[in-house]
Amino acid sequence: MKEMFKKFKDNKFIQDWVIPFATAGILFLILTKFVFFGIRVPTPSMVPTINVGDRMFTTHIYNYDNLKRGDIIVFQNKEENDGRLVKRLIGLPNEEIRIERDGTIYVDGVKLEESYVVNQVDKNGKYPLMNIGTFKVPEDAYFFLGDNRAGSRDARYWDDPYVYKDELISKVRFRFWPLSDFGKLK
Template sequence: MTDKVKNFRESEWVDTARTVTYAVVIALIIRAFLFQPFNIPSGSMIPTLLIGDYLFVSKFSYGYSKHSFPFSLPIFDGRVLASQPERGDVIVFKKPTDNQTDFIKRLIGLPGDEIQVRRGILHINGKPVKRERLEDFIEKAPSGDLRRYPQYRETLPNGVSYTTLDTDANGYLDNTGVYKVPEGHYFMMGDNRDNSNDSRVPSEVGYVPFENLVGRAEVIFFSTDGSARIWEIWNWFSATRWNRLFHEVD
């Protein structure tokens, strides 16, 4: 092998390594500062988000904290370039009880609010939130049977409207005490009200500090019903929920 050929191949390796390094750095910057992908592993946000949804979360919506970075690196305390979230936002946050686990819920209570659930009806500062009965939500079980759940449209005081499920009219989280949201914290609830560990359960989640917010859920970029394993390429098409692709999270 001549020196000319050898030098050419070494140059190729250097160029390839440089390209890969640039790509990794750009991906890390996008993930830390702009958008991060998440998938939904549980049903706590049904019907808004389904198990198998993949979504982009905007990292810049509320500014940045240590939880904006991989492994929650303790680069600084608090938030920089901070913007306040709005009631009704669907938010990814680090669970306060371990500061590691990513949770996704809807922001219901702002600092200073009093939150309570009475007979399944959400109350904010002593006033019931408007709730309208809709057609049942229908879910196909793995056995093929269809399951039906009572579905409602809930409208918050600021006009944000979304759908919720209330599978048990007298569930253990359908009647709560009054939660007084501390300053600098938020009250989160899942849309699947009887199947969500959220701020109503202090031992699991409780009030969420502003610092723990990771970002706001924006759009579903992919969704699968789980019927196809990763190697079953021939089943990918039928397993994809095409009607959910590029669906905005509201």
């Protein structure tokens, strides 16, 4: 047994290549399982903030108290067949969200300033048909909308407009593709 250990210890290939690559692979698996993962956006619902085909790094959500309005979140939605969705967090637990016919949003009676929304109307200059009115966000839920309001299937269209804590997956941190747009998202 001592002789076999000595051969292993003296083998430069194992020390220089196998051990470092195995360590890197294990570290990569741990980080992608528990800390972050990449996501590709397949729809224009977040244009102009996120374009079709953009790729981003996200971090898993462990502390829900750190979520704030304006964060871009990845979540599972039971009503959409796409699986994971990427939308902007608009309403926090226990808040009242009011959506006017022109798309203006009020949170607890205060108008929400949304510089990231540029497509409030469709290509014909009309506001899309949607659920408007007042939404009272439940204790353990959140309210999400896409930045491309004229082209986003979001809380305004779902039968249950809320996303619950157990459906939240991760928070978008920065875009890594395309390289021309590399950086933190706003």
